[in-house]
Amino acid sequence: MSDMSSEHVAKIIDFLRNGRKSEDVSLEDVMRLAELMAESFQSFFKTMDLDIYSELGEMAREIANMKEELALLRLSDMRDEHIPTAGRELDAIVEATEEATNTIMSAAEEIMGADAADIEAYQGLVSEKVIDIFQACSFQDITGQRISKVVSTLNALDKRITTLVEKLKILRISDVAGEETAAEKRARELMLNGPQFSGEGVSQDDVDAFF
Amino acid sequence: MALDTSIPVLVVDDYKTMIRIIRNLLKQLGFEDVDEAADGTEALGKMKERRYGLVISDWNMEPMTGYELLKQVRSDSSLSKTPFIMVTAESKTENVIAAKKAGVNNYIVKPFNAPTLKSKIEAVFGD
Numbered sequence: 001m002s003d004m005s006s007e008h009v010a011k012i013i014d015f016l017r018n019g020r021k022s023e024d025v026s027l028e029d030v031m032r033l034a035e036l037m038a039e040s041f042q043s044f045f046k047t048m049d050l051d052i053y054s055e056l057g058e059m060a061r062e063i064a065n066m067k068e069e070l071a072l073l074r075l076s077d078m079r080d081e082h083i084p085t086a087g088r089e090l091d092a093i094v095e096a097t098e099e100a101t102n103t104i105m106s107a108a109e110e111i112m113g114a115d116a117a118d119i120e121a122y123q124g125l126v127s128e129k130v131i132d133i134f135q136a137c138s139f140q141d142i143t144g145q146r147i148s149k150v151v152s153t154l155n156a157l158d159k160r161i162t163t164l165v166e167k168l169k170i171l172r173i174s175d176v177a178g179e180e181t182a183a184e185k186r187a188r189e190l191m192l193n194g195p196q197f198s199g200e201g202v203s204q205d206d207v208d209a210f211f
Numbered sequence: 212m213a214l215d216t217s218i219p220v221l222v223v224d225d226y227k228t229m230i231r232i233i234r235n236l237l238k239q240l241g242f243e244d245v246d247e248a249a250d251g252t253e254a255l256g257k258m259k260e261r262r263y264g265l266v267i268s269d270w271n272m273e274p275m276t277g278y279e280l281l282k283q284v285r286s287d288s289s290l291s292k293t294p295f296i297m298v299t300a301e302s303k304t305e306n307v308i309a310a311k312k313a314g315v316n317n318y319i320v321k322p323f324n325a326p327t328l329k330s331k332i333e334a335v336f337g338d
Contacts, residue, residue, distance in 0.1 A: 098228065101228050105228070105231055108235075109235065112235070112238075112239075190276050190278055190279065191270075191301065191303065191305055191306050191309060192270075192271050193303045193305075193306065194271065194300065194301070195300040195301075195302070196302050196303065201302030201320070202302050202304055202307055203320065204323070204327060206304075206307075207302075207318045207319075207320055210307055210308075210311065210318075211311070211317060211318065211334075
């Protein structure tokens with residue numbers, strides 16, 4: 001910057017920052033400054049150790065390898081196929097259980113409301129409705145298979161996430177706490193804990209003792 | 212003293228199946244006058260229109276939960292004396308304590324059976 005004073009450089013920078021509104025700075029000044037900056041960067045790179053170039057090259061290779069390994073994990077398959085399929089399986093389970101429940105309840109209601117005065121007719125109705133109930137219970141077999149598929153998806157997801165965490169060397173991923181969402185806040189404030197696992201919540205006997 | 216089964220009962224649950232189950236169990240116990248609501252807001256509206264002899268409510272509902280409904284009922288002088296039973300899958304100690312503190316008359320943990328429902332209703336009415 002031998003032929004440019006520091007005041008002049010400052011003036012050019014102000015010119016560039018302030019939307020190029022100054023008549024004291026010419027295009028030639030700006031080009032000269034750009035040239036000077038390029039020269040100064042060149043001298044900077046010349047001072048860098050060759051080892052750093054080597055390190056950077058190694059890092060680039062590591063990144064390329066990691067990309068290949070991540071591709072092998074087929075995470076997009078999970079996102080595009082396995083997880084949506086698991087969602088559809090769960091929806092189908094809800095639908096099947098609801099349908100079976102309705103069938104069973106309707107049969108039970110018909111039995112409950114039937115007139116037992118005519119024994120023969122009553123027995124016929126009960127037999128017919130009991131068959132309906134048995135048939136409706138077959139939902140358990142199908143939902144069991146669907147649940148197994150969802151569990152397989154969850155296991156595969158778990159395996160891939162674990163591998164990903166290991167590859168990326170994310171050691172303390174559990175420590176990264178996300179912000180509480182509105183739904184989480186509501187659930188916490190209104191104690192919407194949901195059903196507990198066997199042995200974890202209070203029993204009816206415990207409640208009765210409390211009351 | 213025999214249980215007065217002529218009282219109107221309001222069953223509050225967002226699952227139609229659960230309402231149907233409770234309605235059938237109540238029918239077996241002799242209760243014929245049973246209304247239903249799908250959440251606390253709807254229940255509160257119905258309670259302001261009609262005086263119920265018993266409310267049986269779930270906890271976890273949108274937009275108004277059974278717990279919020281209970282607190283609203285207890286804070287409204289015209290409704291505050293209504294017997295209120297919570298029937299819920301919420302079985303953490305904090306839920307039971309909070310409900311008791313808010314003035315619930317009894318608390319049934321899902322899944323439950325007919326004798327449990329009967330005994331809790333009887334307990335509420337002092338039989």
